[in-house]
Amino acid sequence: MLKEFLFEVCSNHFVSGFEHINGDIIKRYFQPYTDSFEKDKLGSYIFKSSGSSDRKIMLAAHIDEIGLMITKILEGGFLSFISVGGINPASLVAQEVTIYGKDTIFGVIGIKPPHITSEEERKKPHKMKELFIDTGYSKEELEKLVTIGDIATVNREPLSLQGSVISAKAFDDRACVTVMLETAKELKKISHKSNVYFTATAQEETGIRGAKTSSYKIAPDIGIVLDVGFGKTPDMPSDSPELGKGPIVAYGGRLNSKLTKKFVDVCKKYNYPLQYEAVPAITGTDTEALQISRDGIPCILLSIPLRYMHTSVETIDLYDVEITGKAIARFINELDNSDLEEILCF
Amino acid sequence: MFLKELTELSGVSGCEYEVRNYIKSKLTDMGCEFYVDKLGNIIAHNKGRKNKTIMLAAHMDEVGLIVTNIDSDGFIKFEAVGGIDQRVLNSKPVLVGEKKIPGVIGSKAIHLMSSDEKEKALPIDKMYIDIGTSSKSETEKLVNIGDYVSFKSSYAEFGDNLIKAKALDDRTGCSIILELLSQKLDADFYGVFTVMEEVGLRGAETAAYQLEPDLGLVLEGTVCADMPEVEEHDKSTLIGKGAALSLMDNTTVYDIDLVRSIAKIAEDNNIMYQYRKSAAGGNDAGVIHKTKNGAKAAAISVPCRYIHSPVSVASKKDIESVLLLTKLVILENQKGEKHV
Numbered sequence: 001m002l003k004e005f006l007f008e009v010c011s012n013h014f015v016s017g018f019e020h021i022n023g024d025i026i027k028r029y030f031q032p033y034t035d036s037f038e039k040d041k042l043g044s045y046i047f048k049s050s051g052s053s054d055r056k057i058m059l060a061a062h063i064d065e066i067g068l069m070i071t072k073i074l075e076g077g078f079l080s081f082i083s084v085g086g087i088n089p090a091s092l093v094a095q096e097v098t099i100y101g102k103d104t105i106f107g108v109i110g111i112k113p114p115h116i117t118s119e120e121e122r123k124k125p126h127k128m129k130e131l132f133i134d135t136g137y138s139k140e141e142l143e144k145l146v147t148i149g150d151i152a153t154v155n156r157e158p159l160s161l162q163g164s165v166i167s168a169k170a171f172d173d174r175a176c177v178t179v180m181l182e183t184a185k186e187l188k189k190i191s192h193k194s195n196v197y198f199t200a201t202a203q204e205e206t207g208i209r210g211a212k213t214s215s216y217k218i219a220p221d222i223g224i225v226l227d228v229g230f231g232k233t234p235d236m237p238s239d240s241p242e243l244g245k246g247p248i249v250a251y252g253g254r255l256n257s258k259l260t261k262k263f264v265d266v267c268k269k270y271n272y273p274l275q276y277e278a279v280p281a282i283t284g285t286d287t288e289a290l291q292i293s294r295d296g297i298p299c300i301l302l303s304i305p306l307r308y309m310h311t312s313v314e315t316i317d318l319y320d321v322e323i324t325g326k327a328i329a330r331f332i333n334e335l336d337n338s339d340l341e342e343i344l345c346f
Numbered sequence: 347m348f349l350k351e352l353t354e355l356s357g358v359s360g361c362e363y364e365v366r367n368y369i370k371s372k373l374t375d376m377g378c379e380f381y382v383d384k385l386g387n388i389i390a391h392n393k394g395r396k397n398k399t400i401m402l403a404a405h406m407d408e409v410g411l412i413v414t415n416i417d418s419d420g421f422i423k424f425e426a427v428g429g430i431d432q433r434v435l436n437s438k439p440v441l442v443g444e445k446k447i448p449g450v451i452g453s454k455a456i457h458l459m460s461s462d463e464k465e466k467a468l469p470i471d472k473m474y475i476d477i478g479t480s481s482k483s484e485t486e487k488l489v490n491i492g493d494y495v496s497f498k499s500s501y502a503e504f505g506d507n508l509i510k511a512k513a514l515d516d517r518t519g520c521s522i523i524l525e526l527l528s529q530k531l532d533a534d535f536y537g538v539f540t541v542m543e544e545v546g547l548r549g550a551e552t553a554a555y556q557l558e559p560d561l562g563l564v565l566e567g568t569v570c571a572d573m574p575e576v577e578e579h580d581k582s583t584l585i586g587k588g589a590a591l592s593l594m595d596n597t598t599v600y601d602i603d604l605v606r607s608i609a610k611i612a613e614d615n616n617i618m619y620q621y622r623k624s625a626a627g628g629n630d631a632g633v634i635h636k637t638k639n640g641a642k643a644a645a646i647s648v649p650c651r652y653i654h655s656p657v658s659v660a661s662k663k664d665i666e667s668v669l670l671l672t673k674l675v676i677l678e679n680q681k682g683e684k685h686v
Contacts, residue, residue: 167439
């Protein structure tokens with residue numbers, strides 16, 4: 001079921017600022033496991049699983065993804081574009097895209113053939129302004145279908161690789177929305193005291209905005225932020241976190257060290273594998289907003305190891321997603337039976 | 347049309363068997379006489395009126411990758427087979443080996459790239475294929491050094507009569523020859539499906555030696571660079587503007603009388619055509635015209651944007667033009683009394 005959700009949600013787009021278009025998919029999967037649904041005004045999806053106490057725990061994983069925005073319609077049916085969020089233009093070369101205009105329009109981003117490209121040119125990566133989407137229409141026809149400001153995404157059919165390793169676009173951060181789904185599923189089985197808010201935040205990629213408004217709206221006692229982290233590849237240090245070895249727990253000033261320790265203790269007690277990272281300052285995640293929401297929210301940050309971040313072939317191990325979801329449910333259950341003030345007290 | 351099925355088969359140069367098997371089964375279905383030579387070329391014969399020996403050639407092979415090594419963490423190293431701009435490989439799904447093991451060629455996260463790294467295109471020897479394994483031994487159970495790797499890209503139609511697929515160079519030619527063979531024309535010609543064009547015109551050399559043609563007609567997917575960023579003088583062909591007739595390239599100076607006679611046939615019959623205005627590239631004509639005492643050769647091509655990448659683009663109208671023009675050239679050259 002997790003894979004089915006993840007593949008479906010990654011086959012549809014939620015480009016930052018356009019998260020409202022395909023929201024029904026998330027609702028369809030989350031509502032059977034949660035009690036109520038609301039949105040903040042920026043478009044974050046908030047699913048609440050009610051508990052018997054006043055305590056509020058917010059889980060945050062961003063639903064939005066990087067994408068392209070059309071800026072110009074050119075002769076010959078070509079389109080110029082800019083990126084929404086951080087995209088390496090090199091990852092866009094020779095890709096198929098869908099433009100969400102009046103209709104969904106197929107296009108390709110091609111480059112000129114090697115036959116007329118010098119050795120020198122081949123060593124230089126393309127800049128965004130040197131790339132064009134070819135739609136195969138005339139300019140006149142295209143103007144009827146596409147408007148400046150329309151968005152586009154790379155087409156990528158999710159792929160199952162060996163074992164439980166999978167590859168697609170937008171696993172950043174829908175892998176973690178899927179972690180929340182697993183937690184919701186687990187919590188449904190038990191009667192929990194805390195009110196748990198599963199929040200699929202909007203506009204993380206363009207500046208961590210939905211996390212700011214949704215955490216204000218929820219005003220939780222603690223926050224569990226979920227994002228993806230850099231999984232080991234041959235071009236990274238040999239001691240980098242690896243796929244299939246559990247979530248990466250972050251230590252650093254943005255995170256509450258005692259709450260983090262409690263999570264680590266629970267995982268050790270129940271044999272959930274963990275990996276660790278030290279983040280001295282900016283985490284580049286929703287934690288940036290959550291920690292300083294209202295009068296402050298003590299947070300922990302868990303990352304799912306992912307290879308090739310911000311490309312259309314982001315690769316993760318579904319095992320990490322599943323056990324992280326289960327570990328969080330166990331953590332919430334243990335917190336329900338603990339004195340939270342004592343844990344958080346400095 | 348055979349093109350959808352043909353483009354979705356793997357046939358990296360030196361490993362054309364999927365394409366060969368497909369074409370053989372189609373030839374058998376249509377009752378066409380053929381044999382496979384020692385290099386793996388398919389030589390099919392359409393019998394009919396004959397003045398001269400005509401050889402149509404289209405290559406079955408496509409550019410791709412070959413596995414060179416497996417690293418200690420199970421990642422697969424590779425080299426290019428044929429001319430590939432390394433920049434088209436970034437963030438692509440691929441299929442590895444006969445078992446078509448799915449994999450991806452990733453790219454370092456932009457967050458981790460130094461400003462220096464952002465200024466340089468990643469060379470092929472720094473890339474690797476990830477099939478989701480975590481050790482060398484795990485990968486070795488599925489993949490061997492020497493396995494061929496092809497792009498994963500399905501056939502799609504879009505825009506105004508355009509198609510997107512991998513390997514349009516030269517499955518367009520293969521599909522046109524199959525189509526012509528299926529028409530059972532009363533005009534004699536050999537339809538040759540060659541191997542290893544992309545790595546040095548190997549198959550066409552032995553095929554031409556066997557057939558000793560008077561006239562070689564190469565049907566190609568050819569360079570088309572009519573995109574906004576390309577300077578005017580580099581726009582060798584234009585998509586949707588008809589069959590492209592080659593004048594000169596790196597491998598051949600085409601017989602000008604033959605080229606003009608083909609252009610005239612196009613004009614007389616209102617078939618859209620254009621000259622290929624570039625000397626870059628080459629094709630099987632390069633060896634066909636030098637076979638034995640020499641032969642006349644021409645290339646009639648389908649313009650392909652983004653050629654040698656997973657997202658090649660061609661126009662269905664251009665494919666129709668090449669098909670019709672080639673048919674008329676055959677009929678014109680076999681006019682006469684002789685019936686073999």
